[in-house]
Amino acid sequence: MKIILNSKDLRKKINHIKNLGFVPTMGSIHEGHLSLIKKSVTNCNKTLVSIFINPKQFNKKKDFINYPKKINSDLSILRKSKVDYVFIPKIKDIYSYKRFRKIKLNKKDKILCAKHRKGHFEGVLDVMDRLTKLINPKKIFMGKKDFQQFILVKNYIKKKYNINVIGCPIIRDVNNVALSSRNFLLNKRELLISSQIINNLLFFKNKFRKSKNINHLLRIKKIELQNKYEIKIEYLENRKIHNFKKINYINKSNIFIAYYIKKVRLIDNL
Ligand code: AMP
Numbered sequence: 001m002k003i004i005l006n007s008k009d010l011r012k013k014i015n016h017i018k019n020l021g022f023v024p025t026m027g028s029i030h031e032g033h034l035s036l037i038k039k040s041v042t043n044c045n046k047t048l049v050s051i052f053i054n055p056k057q058f059n060k061k062k063d064f065i066n067y068p069k070k071i072n073s074d075l076s077i078l079r080k081s082k083v084d085y086v087f088i089p090k091i092k093d094i095y096s097y098k099r100f101r102k103i104k105l106n107k108k109d110k111i112l113c114a115k116h117r118k119g120h121f122e123g124v125l126d127v128m129d130r131l132t133k134l135i136n137p138k139k140i141f142m143g144k145k146d147f148q149q150f151i152l153v154k155n156y157i158k159k160k161y162n163i164n165v166i167g168c169p170i171i172r173d174v175n176n177v178a179l180s181s182r183n184f185l186l187n188k189r190e191l192l193i194s195s196q197i198i199n200n201l202l203f204f205k206n207k208f209r210k211s212k213n214i215n216h217l218l219r220i221k222k223i224e225l226q227n228k229y230e231i232k233i234e235y236l237e238n239r240k241i242h243n244f245k246k247i248n249y250i251n252k253s254n255i256f257i258a259y260y261i262k263k264v265r266l267i268d269n270l
Pocket of ligand 1 (some may be wrong): 031032033
């Protein structure tokens with residue numbers, strides 16, 4: 001496994017590779033990331049993982065500062081996987097040029113996380129654009145845990161570079177909590193709360209499979225969960241998977257949730 005620390009070295013090391021799979025991450029590597037890596041390794045000749053905590057996508061400075069950082073353990077986990085290259089750029093490698101035209105979201109996309117985290121996806125699209133330009137992969141692998149991110153990046157990258165972004169299933173722990181680097185910021189009790197919330201929603205989805213009034217029921221569920229677990233829920237909505245339209249019944253739709261346990265913001269969809 002080769003470690004690449006700047007964009008100059010990157011060009012030298014990967015220029016010749018024809019079928020390169022790219023897995024972008026912000027580090028604190030877990031089984032969710034490893035599932036994307038496995039998919040890339042089986043689909044591509046070589047696999048490159050990037051570790052870059054992108055300051056531009058954090059709408060709160062404190063969140064950026066507190067984001068978990070575990071570079072040494074990340075490298076030892078990645079060494080045991082079949083990754084060929086790990087790219088750990090500096091901010092100046094990525095933001096080496098000014099953008100001629102600002103990246104803007106369409107009005108219809110300003111829902112869920114885009115509504116609640118101003119500038120977040122603009123920052124994600126910016127960094128994915130810059131990384132894709134530098135790396136020029138054949139395929140990009142992203143998780144459906146961040147479903148809205150996956151769809152926005154997929155559409156942007158397909159249109160601009162004609163590169164496919166492959167969506168990979170959500171990896172959960174034994175208690176159904178979606179794996180996330182932010183889980184490292186939770187204690188045992190808080191992780192338990194997270195699993196109770198998700199299991200509550202899985203039960204809810206199953207129970208009201210035939211209901212025609214899901215979003216109304218979710219508004220009641222939101223209040224119930226907030227009171228029961230002393231959490232703050234930012235959104236809890238049932239939306240179509242292919243176009244994110246809010247619908248009142250369960251059919252090719254997912255329940256999308258963003259919530260805070262203390263200061264830690266978590267998202268999931270099920
Ligand atoms: P992050 O390091 O959180 O920016 O995530 C890097 C990539 O891993 C993104 O494409 C995420 O959607 C994906 N990912 C994170 N957690 C999971 C998970 N539990 N299951 C599947 N993919 C995940």
